[in-house]
Amino acid sequence: MLQFVDVPKEMPEKRPAPARAHDFHEIYGEFAAEKAAQQAARCSQCGVPYCQTHCPLHNNIPDWLRLTAEGRLEEAYRLSQHTNTFPEICGRICPQDRLCEGNCVIEQAGHGTVTIGAIEKFITDTAWEEGWVDVPSPATERSESVGIIGAGPAGLAAADRLRRAGVQVTVYDRYDRAGGLLTYGIPSFKLEKPVVMRRIEQLEKGGVSFRLGCRVGENISFDEIRAAHDAVLIATGVYKSRVIDAPGSGARGIVRAIDYLTAANRVSFGDRVPEFEDGTLNASGKRVVVIGGGDTAMDCVRTAIRQDAVSVKCLYRRDRANMPGSRREVENAEEEGVEFDWLTAPKGFIGDPVEGVIVQRMRLGAPDASGRQSPEP
Structure with missing residues (x-):
C-alpha cells in the first residue's frame, strides 16, 4: 500500500471518441489483474477514510482495496458485496469523482485519486467470471x-x-x-x-x-x-419530470428526458417503438438542445450524439464547477462533440414544432443549501 508517491493514477483504457460516438457499447475497458492491484496499492489506508464517509452506502473501500492489492480478489468481492447489492453496477454508473474519489485524501494532496470505481467494477466482473456471485438462496425458508x-x-x-x-x-x-x-x-x-x-x-x-x-x-x-x-x-422510484414554466413549453418537439431515454433503450433491446420510428423520440438529423446539468442531461446529450443528431448543445444555468453531475461525464460528452453553454437558463421557446430557445444569461450568487452557488439573472 501507500504506493501513490511512486505510482501515478491510471484509468482503464477509454475507447476513442470517434469510434464510441457511433455505438452504445461501454466506453471503458477493463483493468488487468496486475494493473488493478497496482492501482489499489496506491491507497493510503487513512485512519479516517473520507472515501467511505462520502459513499452513500458507506462501502468499506480501504479494506477491499487492500485485499485487491494483495491479490485476494474473492475476499475483496465478498467485502464489497456486504454493503452493496450490485457493486458491478455502482462501479459503472456512480459519480465517483464527486463522491468517494473526489474526497480521496491523496487526491486532495495532489497525487491523483485512487480509481475506486474502476477497481470495484474489476473485482465484481472477475467474481462473475469465477463463479463467486452467489444465488440469493437462504439456509432456511420462512413463511412470511x-x-x-x-x-x-x-x-x-x-x-x-x-x-x-x-x-x-x-x-x-x-x-x-x-x-x-x-x-x-x-x-x-x-x-x-x-x-x-x-x-x-x-x-x-x-x-x-x-x-x-x-x-x-x-x-x-x-x-x-x-x-x-x-x-x-x-419502491416505485421518481418518474415525475420537472416542468419548465415558460412560454411555449408545451410545443411539439419538447420531450421529457425519461421518455427519450426509455425509447432509446427499448430500441437497443430490439423493441419496436413507434415514437422512435416517427422521429418524435429520435434525434437523428436534428439540432438538439438539452436543458440541465445533471447525469440525466449527460445521458441525453450523449445518446443524441449516437443517434446522429446534426448538433447537440447543453444549456446549464450554473457553471462547470457548480454542476450536480459527474465531471467525468461532461468530459466524455465534450470529447464526443457536445457543446456546453454555461450560465444559461431558458426563458421561452419559439415555434410549434419548436424551432428555438429564448435564453437568459445568468450569474452566480451566494451558495444555496446544497453548497453550490445560486444562479441569478
Missing part, C-alpha cells in the same frame, strides 16, 4: 411473504436481502422487463444491459417471483397485493 412494488434498483436490492433471509418475495412492475431505470433509463454506453439482466436472472434462480406488466390501480389493485402478502414495500 413480502410484495415489492417496483423492480428498479431499490426493489431489486430489497428482494435480494429479503430472499437471503428466507422471506418469500414477489416483485411487481409495470414494465415488461425488470430493472427500472437500470434497464430503461441509463444508456448502454454507461451500463450494458446484460450486466443488469444477469442480476435479475440470479434473483429468479434464488426464488424471487416477478410479475411484470402490472399497473397497480389498473390491472391489479393495491388491496389485492396487500391481501396476498404479510408486508408490502413501495
Whole structure:
C-alpha cells in the first residue's frame, strides 16, 4: 500500500471518441489483474477514510482495496458485496469523482485519486467470471411473504436481502422487463444491459417471483397485493419530470428526458417503438438542445450524439464547477462533440414544432443549501 508517491493514477483504457460516438457499447475497458492491484496499492489506508464517509452506502473501500492489492480478489468481492447489492453496477454508473474519489485524501494532496470505481467494477466482473456471485438462496425458508412494488434498483436490492433471509418475495412492475431505470433509463454506453439482466436472472434462480406488466390501480389493485402478502414495500422510484414554466413549453418537439431515454433503450433491446420510428423520440438529423446539468442531461446529450443528431448543445444555468453531475461525464460528452453553454437558463421557446430557445444569461450568487452557488439573472 501507500504506493501513490511512486505510482501515478491510471484509468482503464477509454475507447476513442470517434469510434464510441457511433455505438452504445461501454466506453471503458477493463483493468488487468496486475494493473488493478497496482492501482489499489496506491491507497493510503487513512485512519479516517473520507472515501467511505462520502459513499452513500458507506462501502468499506480501504479494506477491499487492500485485499485487491494483495491479490485476494474473492475476499475483496465478498467485502464489497456486504454493503452493496450490485457493486458491478455502482462501479459503472456512480459519480465517483464527486463522491468517494473526489474526497480521496491523496487526491486532495495532489497525487491523483485512487480509481475506486474502476477497481470495484474489476473485482465484481472477475467474481462473475469465477463463479463467486452467489444465488440469493437462504439456509432456511420462512413463511412470511413480502410484495415489492417496483423492480428498479431499490426493489431489486430489497428482494435480494429479503430472499437471503428466507422471506418469500414477489416483485411487481409495470414494465415488461425488470430493472427500472437500470434497464430503461441509463444508456448502454454507461451500463450494458446484460450486466443488469444477469442480476435479475440470479434473483429468479434464488426464488424471487416477478410479475411484470402490472399497473397497480389498473390491472391489479393495491388491496389485492396487500391481501396476498404479510408486508408490502413501495419502491416505485421518481418518474415525475420537472416542468419548465415558460412560454411555449408545451410545443411539439419538447420531450421529457425519461421518455427519450426509455425509447432509446427499448430500441437497443430490439423493441419496436413507434415514437422512435416517427422521429418524435429520435434525434437523428436534428439540432438538439438539452436543458440541465445533471447525469440525466449527460445521458441525453450523449445518446443524441449516437443517434446522429446534426448538433447537440447543453444549456446549464450554473457553471462547470457548480454542476450536480459527474465531471467525468461532461468530459466524455465534450470529447464526443457536445457543446456546453454555461450560465444559461431558458426563458421561452419559439415555434410549434419548436424551432428555438429564448435564453437568459445568468450569474452566480451566494451558495444555496446544497453548497453550490445560486444562479441569478
